[in-house]
Amino acid sequence: MDNVLEIENITKEFPGVKALKGVSFEVKRGEVHALVGENGAGKSTLMKILSGVYTPTTGKIRLDGKEVIFNDPKQAQQLGVSIIHQEFSLIPYLSSVDNIFLGREKKGANRLLDRKKMRKEAEEVLQRLNANIDLNKPVAHLSVANQQFIEIAKAIAIDTKVLIFDEPTASLTGKEIDKLFELIEKLKADGVTIIYISHHLDEILHMCDRMTCLRDGEWVGTREVKDVSKQDIVKMMVGREIVNVFPEKPTGNGKAEILLDVKRLHNKSVADIQFSLKKGEIIGIAGLVGSGRTETVRALIGADPAQEKDVYINGQKVDIKNPTDALSHGIALIPESRKTQGLVLNMTIKNNISLPILKDLSSFLGLINKKKEDGVIEKSIQDLLIKTPSSQQLVKNLSGGNQQKVVLAKWLNTDCKILIFDEPTRGIDIGAKEEIYKLMRNLADKGLSIIMISSELPEILGMSDRVLVMHKGRIKAEINGTETTSEKVMYYATGGGDV
Ligand SMILES: Nc1ncnc2c1ncn2[C@@H]1O[C@H](COP(=O)(O)OP(=O)(O)OP(=O)(O)O)[C@@H](O)[C@H]1O
Numbered sequence: 374m375d376n377v378l379e380i381e382n383i384t385k386e387f388p389g390v391k392a393l394k395g396v397s398f399e400v401k402r403g404e405v406h407a408l409v410g411e412n413g414a415g416k417s418t419l420m421k422i423l424s425g426v427y428t429p430t431t432g433k434i435r436l437d438g439k440e441v442i443f444n445d446p447k448q449a450q451q452l453g454v455s456i457i458h459q460e461f462s463l464i465p466y467l468s469s470v471d472n473i474f475l476g477r478e479k480k481g482a483n484r485l486l487d488r489k490k491m492r493k494e495a496e497e498v499l500q501r502l503n504a505n506i507d508l509n510k511p512v513a514h515l516s517v518a519n520q521q522f523i524e525i526a527k528a529i530a531i532d533t534k535v536l537i538f539d540e541p542t543a544s545l546t547g548k549e550i551d552k553l554f555e556l557i558e559k560l561k562a563d564g565v566t567i568i569y570i571s572h573h574l575d576e577i578l579h580m581c582d583r584m585t586c587l588r589d590g591e592w593v594g595t596r597e598v599k600d601v602s603k604q605d606i607v608k609m610m611v612g613r614e615i616v617n618v619f620p621e622k623p624t625g626n627g628k629a630e631i632l633l634d635v636k637r638l639h640n641k642s643v644a645d646i647q648f649s650l651k652k653g654e655i656i657g658i659a660g661l662v663g664s665g666r667t668e669t670v671r672a673l674i675g676a677d678p679a680q681e682k683d684v685y686i687n688g689q690k691v692d693i694k695n696p697t698d699a700l701s702h703g704i705a706l707i708p709e710s711r712k713t714q715g716l717v718l719n720m721t722i723k724n725n726i727s728l729p730i731l732k733d734l735s736s737f738l739g740l741i742n743k744k745k746e747d748g749v750i751e752k753s754i755q756d757l758l759i760k761t762p763s764s765q766q767l768v769k770n771l772s773g774g775n776q777q778k779v780v781l782a783k784w785l786n787t788d789c790k791i792l793i794f795d796e797p798t799r800g801i802d803i804g805a806k807e808e809i810y811k812l813m814r815n816l817a818d819k820g821l822s823i824i825m826i827s828s829e830l831p832e833i834l835g836m837s838d839r840v841l842v843m844h845k846g847r848i849k850a851e852i853n854g855t856e857t858t859s860e861k862v863m864y865y866a867t868g869g870g871d872v
């Protein structure tokens with residue numbers, strides 16, 4: 374096999390950050406090449422260079438043996454390199470068709486937009502993807518998974534030699550991931566070369582031919598995937614072995630008192646929800662995308678309306694009308710979408726983290742205790758391994774995984790009694806996951822109660838003292854942490870047990 378891409382001694386500097394320090398490796402024609410590394414290792418930056426989003430500070434790229442310099446993504450696309458970004462780049466208020474053809478609209482003989490033709494082509498592409506999506510809706514109204522498919526459709530609607538996926542499965546689950554894998558197989562059979570970034574090492578072992586690892590902006594190695602184990606990849610990534618990412622579960626907290634008692638919760642998305650949460654307990658909510666997990670907690674905290682809601686905290690009935698009420702009762706929801714719900718991207722790390730705790734940081738005159746603030750921020754950066762030159766860095770300049778860590782830090786410092794995490798470790802590397810799990814368990818040991826929605830079964834199994842499994846808006850099963858198996862969870866999550 375010959376090389377489709379040769380990356381030679383690429384460096385990239387941002388103010389205060391050397392994101393890439395002389396990276397070289399080759400990508401063979403027709404292979405699926407994985408790119409792995411910790412959060413902030415430089416993966417997205419390198420791929421943005423390959424796809425014309427950034428120009429390298431120094432170094433060369435050869436495509437089909439010829440040196441290329443891409444001034445913008447359009448040029449890269451024309452020469453055959455396309456990228457599906459980690460952060461979506463869709464225009465929310467435009468329809469799917471308009472998004473797919475953005476910047477390369479089809480015009481008819483009368484030079485007007487040929488909507489029919491664009492629609493037909495969009496339909497064909499989505500058919501290739503096996504995706505059934507309402508093309509008329511603005512993409513903002515589509516599910517995250519469908520937005521992802523539109524993003525993919527946008528890239529494969531163009532003839533491409535090299536297609537880069539930057540963490541494509543972060544927002545997909547089960548069937549959708551299978552669909553994506555099928556698509557990648559198909560593209561590969563058509564001769565397209567794929568570069569695949571993921572923190573899911575199983576996917577890499579399953580799908581990829583070769584892999585390259587970056588650490589701290591440097592190339593660590595390129596290997597045949599068949600020659601490496603999961604442990605080998607982890608070791609290349611973090612420089613040490615990780616045997617068990619999950620902290621030990623406490624035994625015997627079954628006797629703890631009930632803190633939150635949801636006796637009834639009912640709205641247009643969820644039905645007959647009933648569960649309780651003990652002090653110091655971690656409950657996992659499992660289920661497929663669309664099973665009502667996020668809807669349940671949103672209804673609970675008053676972010677969505679509920680027709681019926683009967684909720685008690687410490688035995689007292691509470692009336693939670695909106696998320697502010699929830700906060701005043703000590704309940705915080707850490708949302709799944711960091712970009713739209715969790716962060717102010719144009720603010721610094723420091724300001725993002727101190728925002729919800731300003732009251733605690735201020736004296737009675739309203740002055741912020743700077744020293745205390747700095748202490749809290751520095752501790753968060755250390756605890757969560759946030760990779761940044763300083764706390765003054767703008768959040769938008771952080772890598773995807775490090776942005777997610779700021780979301781977590783923001784809420785871990787509040788004095789809430791009940792923390793609800795929605796997909797807390799999405800996009801986070803395995804080393805940092807270990808730290809986050811430890812932090813969560815420490816909080817629970819201190820008496821906080823945690824509800825964790827997760828699509829990652831290992832995380833559900835490894836962290837939960839109790840698991841609720843949802844299907845079609847209802848809780849189908851409640852399983853004790855020690856008795857949870859992936860088979861049981863999947864059985865109920867896919868509708869098993871229904872009469
Ligand atoms: N526009 C920018 N300005 C300043 N620094 C940046 C910018 N983009 C990236 N960086 C920094 O470059 C480094 C590499 O970031 P990059 O996004 O490539 O990491 P990554 O490997 O994709 O991580 P993740 O797994 O979290 O997505 C990080 O330290 C990041 O903060």
Ligand SMILES: [Mg+2]
Pocket residue numbers: 416417418459539772773774
């Ligand atoms: Mg990235």
